[in-house]
Amino acid sequence: KQEVTQIPAALSxxxxxxxxxxxxxxxxxxxxxxxxxxxxxxxxxSLLLIQSSQREQTSGRLNASLDKSSGRSTLYxxxxxxxxxxxxxxxxxxxxxQKLVFGQGTRLTINP
Amino acid sequence: xxxxxxxPRHEVTEMGQEVTLRCKPISGHNSLFxxxxxxxxxxxxxxxxxNNVPIDDSGMPEDRFSAKMPNASFSTLKxxxxxxxxxxxxxxxxxxxxxxxxxxxxxxxxxxxT
Numbered sequence: 001k002q003e004v005t006q007i008p009a010a011l012s013x014x015x016x017x018x019x020x021x022x023x024x025x026x027x028x029x030x031x032x033x034x035x036x037x038x039x040x041x042x043x044x045x046s047l048l049l050i051q052s053s054q055r056e057q058t059s060g061r062l063n064a065s066l067d068k069s070s071g072r073s074t075l076y077x078x079x080x081x082x083x084x085x086x087x088x089x090x091x092x093x094x095x096x097x098q099k100l101v102f103g104q105g106t107r108l109t110i111n112p
Numbered sequence: 113x114x115x116x117x118x119x120p121r122h123e124v125t126e127m128g129q130e131v132t133l134r135c136k137p138i139s140g141h142n143s144l145f146x147x148x149x150x151x152x153x154x155x156x157x158x159x160x161x162x163n164n165v166p167i168d169d170s171g172m173p174e175d176r177f178s179a180k181m182p183n184a185s186f187s188t189l190k191x192x193x194x195x196x197x198x199x200x201x202x203x204x205x206x207x208x209x210x211x212x213x214x215x216x217x218x219x220x221x222x223x224x225x226t
Binding site: 045089098099 | 167217
């Protein structure tokens, strides 16, 4: 059974810092990995999708990497801003299934 | 496109009442997913459909829950009778099967059962 873990559960950093969020999964047989952002009381916004054949994806100040063999992904946020404060969720699509398996998320706070 | 549309956004009901949640997927998408989010268990898949056919309902907690997709542009999730432990945020998502499998989520329905 695929399990996804995100560490740390919460992170607080000063504005302007670069930071890394971590995601690990137990089974390397995946189609893809998605990073989402969730603001309090809101839905999920897809940030980046990495296919199993890819190593990384970039969008603006965000860069996500995937090491499928070791079951790890990182989300790098450059020059953090208070508007980046949210919960970040990592999810994988296991091979042979279409459903997303989610981690518990990292709650990020950027302090002005 | 308006994205995935869910209604109602908030629902408060008393234990024992029937609750119906609605979802309109993104036009052209042929896969639809229902997820539930709670503090204790995080986000979990309840059921998903491909081309309006239920494929995996193993996440549906019990017989009180049922889901239908009568056509490509509409799905319902029904709870009858509702219980306080059903209180959660229910998300609908859609994707284009056999593409990137990227899922797009609706804003969710926050259900409170008293």
